Amino acid sequence: MDSSFLIKLEDVVIGYDKRGLLDSIDLSIQNGQFWGIVGPNGGGKTTLLKTILGLIPPVKGKVQYGKNHPLIFGYVPQRENFDHIFPISVAEFVAMGRYIRIPVGRGIKKEDWKVITECLEKVEIPDLRNRPFRSLSGGEKQRTLLAHSLAGEPDILILDEPTASMDIKGETAIMELIGKIKERDNLTVLMVSHFLNIVAKFADHVVMIDKDDEFFSSGTIEEVFSGETLSRVFGLNVTVEQVTDKIRIHAGARGSDKKT
Amino acid sequence: MDTSSFGEFIRSYFLWRDPMIVGAVSGAICGFLGVYVVLRRIVFVGAMLSQVSSFGVALAFYLQGFSALSLFQSLIDPFALSLVMTGAAALFFALNRVFFRISQEGVIGFGYLLASGIVVIIADRITHEAHDIADILFGSAVVVDPKEVYIVPAVAIVAILIHWIFFKDFIFVSFDPETARLFKYPVRILNTVLLLTVGVVIAVTTRALGALPVFALAVLPPLTALFLTERLTLVFIFSIMIGILSAVFGYFFSFVLSLPTGASITTCASLFFLLGTGWQGIRRLV
Numbered sequence: 061m062d063s064s065f066l067i068k069l070e071d072v073v074i075g076y077d078k079r080g081l082l083d084s085i086d087l088s089i090q091n092g093q094f095w096g097i098v099g100p101n102g103g104g105k106t107t108l109l110k111t112i113l114g115l116i117p118p119v120k121g122k123v124q125y126g127k128n129h130p131l132i133f134g135y136v137p138q139r140e141n142f143d144h145i146f147p148i149s150v151a152e153f154v155a156m157g158r159y160i161r162i163p164v165g166r167g168i169k170k171e172d173w174k175v176i177t178e179c180l181e182k183v184e185i186p187d188l189r190n191r192p193f194r195s196l197s198g199g200e201k202q203r204t205l206l207a208h209s210l211a212g213e214p215d216i217l218i219l220d221e222p223t224a225s226m227d228i229k230g231e232t233a234i235m236e237l238i239g240k241i242k243e244r245d246n247l248t249v250l251m252v253s254h255f256l257n258i259v260a261k262f263a264d265h266v267v268m269i270d271k272d273d274e275f276f277s278s279g280t281i282e283e284v285f286s287g288e289t290l291s292r293v294f295g296l297n298v299t300v301e302q303v304t305d306k307i308r309i310h311a312g313a314r315g316s317d318k319k320t
Numbered sequence: 321m322d323t324s325s326f327g328e329f330i331r332s333y334f335l336w337r338d339p340m341i342v343g344a345v346s347g348a349i350c351g352f353l354g355v356y357v358v359l360r361r362i363v364f365v366g367a368m369l370s371q372v373s374s375f376g377v378a379l380a381f382y383l384q385g386f387s388a389l390s391l392f393q394s395l396i397d398p399f400a401l402s403l404v405m406t407g408a409a410a411l412f413f414a415l416n417r418v419f420f421r422i423s424q425e426g427v428i429g430f431g432y433l434l435a436s437g438i439v440v441i442i443a444d445r446i447t448h449e450a451h452d453i454a455d456i457l458f459g460s461a462v463v464v465d466p467k468e469v470y471i472v473p474a475v476a477i478v479a480i481l482i483h484w485i486f487f488k489d490f491i492f493v494s495f496d497p498e499t500a501r502l503f504k505y506p507v508r509i510l511n512t513v514l515l516l517t518v519g520v521v522i523a524v525t526t527r528a529l530g531a532l533p534v535f536a537l538a539v540l541p542p543l544t545a546l547f548l549t550e551r552l553t554l555v556f557i558f559s560i561m562i563g564i565l566s567a568v569f570g571y572f573f574s575f576v577l578s579l580p581t582g583a584s585i586t587t588c589a590s591l592f593f594l595l596g597t598g599w600q601g602i603r604r605l606v
Contacts, residue, residue: 135502146359146495147550160503164489192550
């Protein structure tokens with residue numbers, strides 16, 4: 061039996077309320093890998109992510125976790141998920157990411173605050189700790205979310221659209237920071253993104269999913285990101301160019317009546 | 321109001337001491353729990369629960385009129401029945417998503433309207449207790465039942481104790497339920513306990529003060545506190561203080577100006593809210 065995996069989906073059907081979105085899928089995520097999850101809007105990316113996280117049960121099959129089970133997930137949700145009526149400070153927000161290691165009914169101890177401070181330093185925002193989360197800029201919020209996900213000392217980092225609505229400078233800064241933390245802490249990363257070039261640049265493996273087209277493919281970037289499959293999934297004329305050791309994706313004119 | 325009315329107020333402390341204690345404690349605990357109600361954007365849950373509590377009291381008065389039920393007199397005590405009804409409503413609200421999946425607003429609207437409709441029908445049937453029912457709805461009672469001087473603080477202490485233990489958890493499931501579920505926190509249980517504490521406190525304070533001031537104390541102090549500070553712990557502290565001040569000033573003006581008590585408390589809480597908006601306006605300008 062292969063025991064080197066961190067997460068494994070074997071003959072799993074994902075979906076909601078006993079309704080499968082796709083035929084059964086197989087996926088094996090190893091320790092230290094950086095996976096991207098891409099696909100069109102409504103293609104099933106979030107369903108796959110939530111199934112992996114154990115937030116929704118698979119319609120068929122079982123998600124297996126490796127020898128580290130129970131896995132500690134560091135989850136970076138989308139910035140828009142939070143209600144700004146809450147006057148939560150940056151430190152309080154990051155502390156919530158630590159709650160995976162603090163049982164219900166127990167308060168935050170001194171050693172927890174030490175880890176929280178370290179996380180703020182890792183994402184280079186120690187001076188923002190007392191600022192209200194709602195008053196931060198998009199980039200600062202993203203760094204806070206990243207610190208929140210690291211506070212639980214996770215085995216795997218799950219990022220949901222970490223660069224959504226960011227300018228190119230903020231996007232590059234946050235992705236480079238994620239890459240740096242991944243290397244330093246030898247983390248496994250799973251990132252949902254709409255930005256194919258970001259995924260191609262930073263991830264080493266990718267899942268491409270589109271439930272409407274009954275399409276699921278996983279593997280290395282080079283295996284999955286071909287002009288033909290990208291054109292099929294996104295309904296555009298997509299070309300893939302090799303630039304040194306990375307690939308670059310160019311979207312052309314609309315190829316068919318598919319959503320994007 | 322002149323100095324002689326203030327002197328008369330001080331001299332009559334034996335008249336207002338008990339209602340003032342009950343009012344201040346109610347203001348503190350409603351102000352505290354109201355922060356959750358406001359932050360979770362379910363302000364009308366306070367109105368619904370206080371109305372359901374009134375419904376329980378009115379129903380008890382109505383049932384007491386049936387001689388066939390005389391054997392069960394102790395069971396149809398207004399306080400006990402309002403507590404049971406409010407607890408059941410809070411439970412229904414907390415578990416609605418599991419069984420019925422009705423929108424939160426839908427459940428609040430349904431509960432409020434059903435309770436209000438039945439209270440009016442019962443009030444029409446038991447005309448001799450209509451004054452008592454009006455007191456419960458609008459909080460016109462200047463005096464309180466001596467038992468309430470003990471019941472209200474006791475319930476408040478239990479509620480504070482529960483919230484002391486689970487403070488971080490209640491905030492977590494209110495702010496970020498998705499991550500709480502991912503972390504295997506018992507989100508449903510915590511939400512139910514939180515809403516039950518709100519329900520029980522509202523039932524007890526509604527019996528003492530009336531539905532209108534209780535709704536006001538559960539909504540206006542937290543809203544005002546949110547104008548004053550950006551820190552969560554301070555929001556709770558300010559809300560408790562504004563709740564106490566609203567109740568105390570409300571009783572004071574009710575006493576010296578012969579105003580209906582519930583309306584006076586509600587007006588005081590509203591004035592604090594207006595001051596809070598003014599303060600926020602000044603801060604933005606500066």
